[in-house]
Amino acid sequence: MKKFALLLLMCSGGFLLADGGWIYLKAVLAQQLLEHSWQQTLETTQPTRPWPWADTRVVARLTVPAQGIAHIVLAGDSGRTLAFGPGHTPGSAMPGEAGSVVISGHRDTHFRFLEQLQQGNEIDLQTARGHYRYRVRDVRILNIHRHKLASDPDSKLLYLVTCFPFDSVVSGGPLRYVVSAELIEV
Template sequence: MTAILTDMVKGGRAVTRVLLLAVCAFGLVLMAKGAVIPVKAGLAQILLERAFDASRVAGRPLRPWPWADTAPVARIGIARLGVERVVLSGGSGQAMAFGPTEMPMAKDSRVTIMAAHRDTHFAFLADAKVGDIVTVEPVKGQTRRYRITGFRVARWDQFAYPRDPARPLLGLVTCYPFDATERGPMRFIAWAEAL
């Protein structure tokens, strides 16, 4: 009887060890999957920078990877904040996963709207100030400079821009508030006039 109980305990320990190893292996797989996301994000930024440089040489937007549905159209920066971002074409949510996007506008518009996520590529807008200089280096054409003239918070469905501003206007748009963890209807807009 004692031998039977001893065998049962040994068998139970073996099953417990196997279960613990399986749980540990599963945890390691989950950790590896979680680590892939930041690695992919970092690699994407390197590829976007390379595509931007190649696009400047070619004088036209070039895709950062063969299956990309977007391409760099500009690079924006605020020197005071030490920030530079590659801006992508299209304005889609998929493109915004990789960087700010330039919203499609009428060709003769004197207004340029760029949008990005508040917790990644446009998080720096929380520290922007009136008077900051924003540089926009397009893939084709000369670098333009804008001065931030003000900020506005509006519901997404009440966002509006001047149809014919006196000077070319740049709007940088992101969700608001900056520290929110859920989606919301409010948008933060930094307006900047061309110098």
């Protein structure tokens, strides 16, 4: 009976580890497929789907040279999209357009690096239409029940948004970690 209980505990533990690691594995594997799709987007100048059944498309590449970060950005910011990579918020501007660009990502995968960004760090955002460089202006923590990101049509800001706190056991919640960066070079 003790051997059976030990085997059951080991199997349960293995299942829980595999289940918990799945989101990280999916995030890493998806970035490989997304990178291929990004190359196709650059060649054709048309946003492409990373796999035939995808309900999103590749729209940009986000890099932070100082940290060695490079992520493919997808269209949309639903939980299903963010499981594969950062997502461009519908209704926000695309780089090169008037208004604020908003990109969201999960705090425990693709946007974990936001915690290390500092004022003055540079962020590159490339689309099929151009390359845009931003400089981090500030970092704020907002409660989504009390504050909204202001979208000024004359703005040239990039907002990178993720849930906060970074080490929270519970996902979601009302707090958001917001990095704002201003356009410095096209």
